[in-house]
Amino acid sequence: MMRFVIVAFIGLAVFVLFRLIRLFLARSESHRLRNSIVYIVPIEIVVWSAYFFRSLEYLFGTRSYYDYLLTALVLAGLGLLIWFYLKDVVAGAFFRLQHNPKTGRHLQAGELEGVIRRISATHIYLDTGTGKVVRLPFSRLIGSAFSLSAHRESAQDFRFDIRVGKQWSRDETINRIRQALLLSPYCSYKESIEITIKDESPGDYACNIAVRPLSQRFGSKIEKDLSETFSSPNPSGFLAK
Incomplete structure (x- = not known):
């Protein structure tokens, strides 16, 4: 009985830990931290999978295909992490080839608009005129409506x-x-x-x-x-x- 209590307590601790991490990232003033919340998903999958198989081994003393499954899940989690990064790199390469963005130009994507301040391999950094620089991933621009110009035509004196x-x-x-x-x-x-x-x-x-x-x-x-x-x-x- 005590083993079930220990397993349940550890599961509750893991659940609370991930909820606190998500809450911290969602309320952070840093755009970089808020955007990093997407990396929590594959990490959480790997941790919960490891918890599940470890719990089975601890409760029933059986390993079955535990080592193979855990290795596969770890590799899948790493693959997802790499994909989350590479998709912006690939999207950025295509976006630069097609549209040739430059610093100082005006970009509008949905309700977000501003002046391009910096361009990295994965993101465009926009100065929105409110004193904050917003990091916009290239993957968000690919396949969505946006406007890139030297100046906004509808602007008035x-x-x-x-x-x-x-x-x-x-x-x-x-x-x-x-x-x-x-x-x-x-x-x-x-x-x-x-x-x-x-x-x-x-x-x-x-x-x-x-x-x-x-x-x-x-x-x-x-x-x-x-x-x-x-x-x-x-x-x-x-x-x-």
Whole structure:
């Protein structure tokens, strides 16, 4: 009887352990950890299979085909782990050959859209303009609808006002603002940038700016980055990356 209790207790402990791991991964702020939850499935299959056969051996003292079955399950689990990785590598190779993605281009896949910041063998890293970089696996893009372009055609000009310290002449101030916007990953460099100094005080210029963002949701990001750049003690005229 005690052996059955021990086996049941170990099974409960394994069950709780996997539930806690899944809960931790699902609530993690790291996209990498949240995406790694797919690897739990083959690991859990192998662990539960080993638990089942070990329990039979412990309770009834028989091994039967235990060694062969466990070896096959371990190999199957490793095969699944390798497949989860290789499918993104293969999908990435086909995606790059067909679409030639590059950093700085705009990508929209379903409700997710942003500027490509980095491309790895298995993932595309998107800057969504909210301050977070999202890791998008290539396998999610293959066979699904997406848009990849230099800029989003439906985007409209975004107009805003900022105040810039009077550290340079009017022309130099306009040139520095233009340079910063052209270097921004959120602006379309193919569209014209309008910069007008509406007013000036003894300490600063009041500037009105019209720029074409890659997506309308990036407008506030452009305004925030530009304001932070020119409000710093020693503005360099470059947007923070």
